[in-house]
Amino acid sequence: MKILIIEDEPEMLDNMRRTLEREHYNVETATNFKTASTKLGVYSYDCILLDITLPDGDGLELLAQIKSQGKGGGVIVVSAKDSLDDRLKGLNLGADDYLAKPFHNAELNARVKAVLRRLYFDGHKHIEIGNMVIHPENREIIVDGDQIEFNRKEYDILMYMITNKNRLVTKAALAEHVWGDHIDQADSFDFIYSQIKNLRKKLSKSNITVEAVYGVGYKLNIA
Amino acid sequence: MKLLNHTSRHLSVLLLPLITLWAFAFYYAMLDEIYDSLDDGLENQKVLLLKRLKKEPSIVENSDFDKHVYTFDPINKEIYDNFKESYHDTLMYMYNEEDFEPVRVHESAIEHHNNYYKLKIITSMVEVDDLAQDLIKYLIGLYILLVVSLLLLNNFILKKIWKPFYHSIGQLKNFKIEKENKITTLPTHIDEFKLLNETISKLIKKSSDSYIEQKQFIENASHELQTPLAISINKLELFIENNPLDEEQTKSLASILDNLDRLTRLNKSLLLLSKIENKQFLDExxxxxxxxxxxxxxxxxxxxxxxxxxxxxxxxxxxxxxxxxxxxxxxxxxxxxxxxxxxxxxxxxxxxxxxxxxxxxxxxxxxxxxxxxxxxxxxxxxxxxxxxxxxxxxxxxxxxxxxxxxxxxxxxxxxxxxxxx
Structure with missing residues (x-):
């Protein structure tokens, strides 16, 4: 999988590159409009992360260029503005997703995977992990041939953990992803623990474990 | 209480003692003038009587006011020498009014062929109580007329003069800095109002400018903070993932992450607040x-x-x-x-x-x-x-x-x- 990151902030770019390289993607970068435009003209990418505030041009124009070329590949607009306007404009111009800075690495990873999954499996391909099979289109989870019922939140937690398997997912990142922005001021993320406990019970027959990391977050491992 | 009514109230209260004082002064001045002219008339009569006495000596016989407006009373030499001419008021029965009415009396002593007489001449007087009553009636009328015209004047003329002032303060009352409504002032020829309007416009403009500047500052600052926050959070996350850390180290780093998340939330809230105030949520x-x-x-x-x-x-x-x-x-x-x-x-x-x-x-x-x-x-x-x-x-x-x-x-x-x- 080839990914292009268009981001003018070098350290931000470095973080994103390293996060995605851990997932074994082939990552290329561009730090300005011109380079990005040239690269987009020559190569095609499976996923493009596009910061729309570039020093020498409007990122949304790049988006228009990508879409007019019709090469396929998903586009995630990244912005520090988090303005409704940008979000709508981006999505109207054909972006697949919108990610507001700052974000957690786990979230970036999840968004990229979701875009790639939509593009290449059309949302229909099942996911196999250990002795578990997941059918995302109808949220079905089968362990050793037996279907296990997961409620919406348990399913969301599991999918997020699977997307970030073998990586530390902090409680804050998990809470934000599963419960949304409104939960972020809750006085503690302790309430996540009871959800994880339920999840572990349901995963008891699988060879997937959810390990607590020093009370900081969780890590999904496959035995 | 409105400024207009305030002045009217003060003026009407002030008018009352003023008019009363004036009434007394006027009353006594007028009375004095009346006495003066009556006394002049009486003196003139005396002169006429003395002339007539030379041609018609019999008039000294008249000692009763029933027939004439004068009387002669014989007096001795001693009284004549010490006599002092005087004017005074007295009451006399008036047949037409069927009542005692005030009259003015002039008393003097005269000598006629070595006989001495006290001469009294009377003339009817102004009725002081009627005069006072009339005066009070007219003055009350005047007072009411003054107050009414004062009110009318205030309401019609002053209101017109004060219009720019009321227009300006009316706008100030409804002014809300976050609504960004402009203050308009009416043109005026009065220097004080001109100054007021200029000052208001200047102050409002200054406040609005700094309000907008402050709003934009918060929004810009929040935007600018997003990227360094993002870099710090992501770097720390990568660091935790890529390095073998013990519990204490992980917890320290997690605490830093927590605080960065808190900062992010704070920043997002500030940004949201600015966006609401900057009217960036248009669709309803x-x-x-x-x-x-x-x-x-x-x-x-x-x-x-x-x-x-x-x-x-x-x-x-x-x-x-x-x-x-x-x-x-x-x-x-x-x-x-x-x-x-x-x-x-x-x-x-x-x-x-x-x-x-x-x-x-x-x-x-x-x-x-x-x-x-x-x-x-x-x-x-x-x-x-x-x-x-x-x-x-x-x-x-x-x-x-x-x-x-x-x-x-x-x-x-x-x-x-x-x-x-």
Missing amino acids: ESVDFLELTETIIHDFEDLLAHKGMGINFESNSAPKIKMNKDLAIILLTNFIKNAIVHGQPNSEIHISLDNNLWSITNIGLPEALNQNLLFTRFRKIGSNTKSTGLGLAINKAIANKYDLELSYNFNDLHTFLIHFD
């Missing part, structure tokens, strides 16, 4: 508060379960409010979240909704919160370190935007209310 729709409340309660069920709390939602109508959906969600979410976060564990939260009111009640600290500071920025309740202190300020900004009224009351329970009209 009819938001069903019943449905919205139910959805948000549902979103919080895990947090509620964790604190052993429950929400009792009671509604008898489903009011629809025209506003931005995202802001409506934020408004209700903030209230519900506050009730859960600051609520006592294992207690019940009560939400009620009808056509005019949405209210939420919870058991919390056993003391009332400060009404005046509640909806201001960075007002934290208790020692909750995760709170940004901006939730209620955001709610206030949303409420202001849609002319909703927020209120709070405490009677052992904390209640927040949204008034829809």
Whole structure:
């Protein structure tokens, strides 16, 4: 999988590159409009992360260029503005997703995977992990041939953990992803623990474990 | 009391003693003039009588006022020598009035062929009580006339003169800096008003400018903070993942991450506040508060379960409010979240909704919160370190935007209310 990151902030770019390289993607970068435009003209990418505030041009124009070329590949607009306007404009111009800075690495990873999954499996391909099979289109989870019922939140937690398997997912990142922005001021993320406990019970027959990391977050491992 | 009526009131009070004083002065001056002319007339009569006496000596026989307006009374030489001419008032029976009326009397002593007489001449006098009565009547009339014309003058002329002033202060009364409405002043020829208008315009412009500048500063600052925050958070996350760390190290780094997340939330809240105030939420729709409340309660069920709390939602109508959906969600979410976060564990939260009111009640600290500071920025309740202190300020900004009224009351329970009209 080839990914292009268009981001003018070098350290931000470095973080994103390293996060995605851990997932074994082939990552290329561009730090300005011109380079990005040239690269987009020559190569095609499976996923493009596009910061729309570039020093020498409007990122949304790049988006228009990508879409007019019709090469396929998903586009995630990244912005520090988090303005409704940008979000709508981006999505109207054909972006697949919108990610507001700052974000957690786990979230970036999840968004990229979701875009790639939509593009290449059309949302229909099942996911196999250990002795578990997941059918995302109808949220079905089968362990050793037996279907296990997961409620919406348990399913969301599991999918997020699977997307970030073998990586530390902090409680804050998990809470934000599963419960949304409104939960972020809750006085503690302790309430996540009871959800994880339920999840572990349901995963008891699988060879997937959810390990607590020093009370900081969780890590999904496959035995 | 209005300025116009204020001056009218003062003037009418001041007029009363002025007119009274003037009345006394006028009355006595007039009386003095009357006496003067009467006395002149009496003296003239005396001269005429003395002339007539030379031709017609028999008039000295007249000693009664029944026939003439004069009398001669014989006196001796001694009295004649010491006699002093005088003018005085006395009463005399008047046949036409059938009453005693005041008359003016002139007494003098004369000598006629070595006989001495006291000469008394009378003339009818002005009736002082009638004069005073008339004077009072006319003065009351004058007073009323003055007050009425004063009022009319104030109302018609002064009102016109003061119009630019009232126009300006009327605008000031309705001025809200966050609404960005401009102040217009009426042209005027009066220097004081000109100065006032110029000063108002200048002050308003200055305040508006710094208000806009401040709003933009907060928005820009928040934007600029996003990228360094993002870099720090992501770097730390990568560091934790890529390095073998023991528990203590991991926890220290996690604590830094937590604080960065807090900073992010704070920053996002500030940005949201600026965006609401900078009118960046334009699209509106009819938001069903019943449905919205139910959805948000549902979103919080895990947090509620964790604190052993429950929400009792009671509604008898489903009011629809025209506003931005995202802001409506934020408004209700903030209230519900506050009730859960600051609520006592294992207690019940009560939400009620009808056509005019949405209210939420919870058991919390056993003391009332400060009404005046509640909806201001960075007002934290208790020692909750995760709170940004901006939730209620955001709610206030949303409420202001849609002319909703927020209120709070405490009677052992904390209640927040949204008034829809």
